[in-house]
Amino acid sequence: MTKNFFTALAMTTAIAFTSVPAVAQETDLGTVVATVNGEEITLGHMLVLSAQLPQEYNQLPDDVLFDAVLDQLVRQAAIAQGLEGGLSTASELALENQRRTFMATETLNARVDAEITEEKIQAAYDADYASAEPEPQFNASHILVPTEEEALEVKALLDGGADFAETAKEKSTGPSGPSGGELGWFGKGMMVEPFEAAVLEMAAGDVSGPVQTQFGWHIIKVNETGTVPIPPLEQVRSEIEERLNQAFVESLIAEYSEAAEIVKPETAIDPAVIRDMELLEN
Template sequence: MQKTLTFLAPLFVAASLALPVAAQDEVKADTVVATVNGTDITLGHMIIARATLPEQYQQLPPEVLFKGILDQLVQQTALAQSFEGQLPSRVIMSIENERRQLVAGEVIEKNMAAEVTEEALNEAYEETYGSAGPTDEFNAAHILVETEEEAQAIIAEVEAGADFAEVAKEKSTGPSGPNGGSLGWFGPGMMVPEFETAVVALDVGAVSEPVQTQFGWHVIKLTDKRLKDAPALETVKAELETQIRQIRVQQSIEEITAAADVDRAAAEGIDPAILTNLGLLE
């Protein structure tokens, strides 16, 4: 199979070399930075090459990246020009897949970038929060242990006057133990069902019986409770806009695909395992 030229070699050559800098107002994406046998390499080609580098390479100094990327593109262009004969099918199909992916991505990007109207935003807010009244929020602490017997012993200790937070610091195996078992404020759906059910049943200041969840056995203390109103539109605007855009994109994908003349008959009867057979591309 085809191997990609390494980017490492040209990067670490004379990183401290001074490079001529063109005036910024003269530089454009189509500015030619090199030619190879008459084929132009532009600044735009270099910018795209940098954007597709692994993150660790993108952190290198600009003067290192500039020379390394330009060297790489010059080498690739010269090598591509030296190729003789017909391109292997794997290369042709890779180019076709890459083009298909990039063009489809542009369609999605344009759809995502389209303006979200105030009307759509208000409708989404009303649908999500309009009929929702105030919801209960809970502030609780817990002590997590491995067995029910340990949980019962902790309850007895707290009922005898021991400070719940101090017992949590000493005996809880959960990550909140060092903080006195405090879980802070949380709302419906944020805890596993068994834990939430036990919390809802407690009065403020009360301590639960042992509660078993997938994590072990809990002793829970409800420290406070409050009603939380639905958030104001402005506080969830960004979240709703993202949600609207995602739904709009998905709908667009489904509509465009449904409108296309698609025939999958040729795929029927093909063993899916054939996808691992790279030899077909040779």
């Protein structure tokens, strides 16, 4: 929304306004950079808007960016002053809701920024990854056939010295058949339960007997076994931060809600009124 409005206003014709003289001066957030019909626009307004712009605007020269941001604020002010009769009741209520949401978000953000420290991120990483029990992973191939009888026949061929990959290409009805039945690497929870249970009991080089799943009958060969590599902290940092943030925010919501004095009317209100949008038109 900001980008579209910014672009649209940049294309409109200039509106006359009174600006401060083009002489370098000491500035702060309250420095007035323009007035529109007596309404002051400050450097603080400009900085807040500039911080919200898409990243590509940072590539503009300072003077171009300064003028563009100021022009947008000036035009916004001019347009806003043109509203006849003031805001509707619904719009005033919407502004109150937006302010409440903004204040709540700022409160939570300030608490989260102070709470989620590098030490806590590292501790969470150590607990969840560095100190965790290594998870096994497997590299396997399989031959899928419709019936147990066909699976027994395949197993007999393999026991007799037939090549697994060539047999898979010839006999398997699964999508991996043309590639010799190769399934690649997978960890726990990635295969259906009967298949996984069989693999967990096997060592590298083992070939299973018939294993039934909802897909049919499998003959499985475990090619290699290993453990899932532990990811470095930077790879999972955002995931950890998100989890810590979410948990802390939930605790803050409970904390503020429990501490607040909340009073609701004793007289019951018909819940159906939540859909009565005609009230907003009054």
